[in-house]
Amino acid sequence: MDLNTVVEIRDARHPAPWRPGDAWLGGGTYLFSEPQPHLRRLVDLSRTGWTPVRPHPDGSLEIAATCTIAQLSRFAREFRAEAAPLFEQCCRAFLASFKIWNMATVGGNLCNSLPAGPMISLTAALDGECLLHAQDGVRRRVRVVDFVTGAGRKVLTEGELLRSITLPARALACRTAFRQASLYGLGRSGALVIGTLDPVDHSLAITITASTVRPVRLWFPLPPTADGLRAAIDAAVADDEWFDDIHGLPAWRRHMTFRYAEDIRRELSHGEEPQ
Template sequence: MGWDGAMDLPTLTEVRLPASRADLAALSSSVIPLGGGTWLFSEPQDHLTGLVDLTTLGWTPWEVRPDGGLSVAATCTMAQLVAIPARDDWCALPLFRQCAESLLQSFKIWNTATVGGNIATALAAGALIGLGGALDAELVIWTPDGGERRQRVADFVLAQRVTTARPGEVIRSIEFAPEALAATTAFRRIALSPLGRAGTVLAARRDRDGSFVLCVTGGTTRPEVIRFPDLPAPAELAAAIGAIGTWFTDPHGAADWREGVSALLAEEIRQELAQQEGSTPCGSR
């Protein structure tokens, strides 16, 4: 999409094309980062006077970390993310595509929307928020003083369209630890209509040590992460879903329906992960 869409934002006086981190000093509450622009150019942004196009920084979309983990640049597109090749020790990779595809999108958005933009937008149905929540991914956030801070994706998103990001901060990357990438995963999504926005999205993993992590998004105002040291009993899992207090009602689903169907889907996930116990998965997707 580039920044051609900026012409539809009449309050803008500048679109900067940074060459280095020093050029990000222009960021403020009214001059904000531009990723793919798929959300920014979709509605009025009258509080803005400028954009700083992060894509001109030329960040490598993704890199294998020295510890065998994965570092994904904030400017990595959805298409680049799902094209990361399989590795025998990255059993969780299929979850990347499952989560990315939970966002129903055109070819144009698929090739333009960025990982950082998706997380920073903090929609309840934020496709990669569920991925980051389930895999305990950590954001590397550049701070305006030249430093950085780190925060889990699930802690970064506080509510719909609300994050812990302060003016001038930029998500640099999303980091996946090797232990989480080695996990077995399961995924469920449901919507009221075949091409409808998600009613609820559940992404889960089971680590090699048996521990279980489930992240619920889409039907809750913020990512809800449930943890057990081993696969829970059905009643334990149902109680954990029942303890979530952030279900909401909108045209894509009523709060009580979202809660009820999430309990059913969580149990399906529990059974799926139990069946995979002892198997030697991985390698392809």
């Protein structure tokens, strides 16, 4: 879609004062999907040259905000980590065309902050941490589960940039389990639940996305009982935090979340296949 109110595109490599009507431009798959009448200038990140995925000596993994879904998928095919399959599972949760895969960015998916954002699911489940750059040069780090605060809401301040997301080595060494539900065969996620089992202390984390307005990550020092897991989800998700839109009613999303969380608990803690 043409954005006929935009009068300038600025290269992000050449800093300039931020002003009302500015927006960061990554892949543009959201910006150009609908009218943006409030925008006057786009600050283009496409030529920053940031390495899409960078392994660090401590075993952690830094994903640039400009990393596309296609680049992340290609990296994951050669990535030798226990949690590697989760990358492709979340990439496939887009159910998008190759054109979207080659343009949409990890950072854009987080910044849109939609409940069904699969890069939110991936990075929240692996205890990711966002690096944010403010216009005054201040940098801060925020966990992904705290970065997204609601449907379409995040903690970014005016002009603040999501630079990258870092996944810790310990999370990458975890066994994972993935469950996704949609009302349609090729529909948007209505519930997406991910489990991670730590090989060191056998702690279990259950991360809930798509069914809730914000990512919810529950951590248990040891795998809980079925009743304990259900109670923890009930306590963590308020009644008005179950998402409600055309892709699923709150009651259905809640039901599927409980069902998948229990499947994952049994799979990771007992090695049982779901019924």
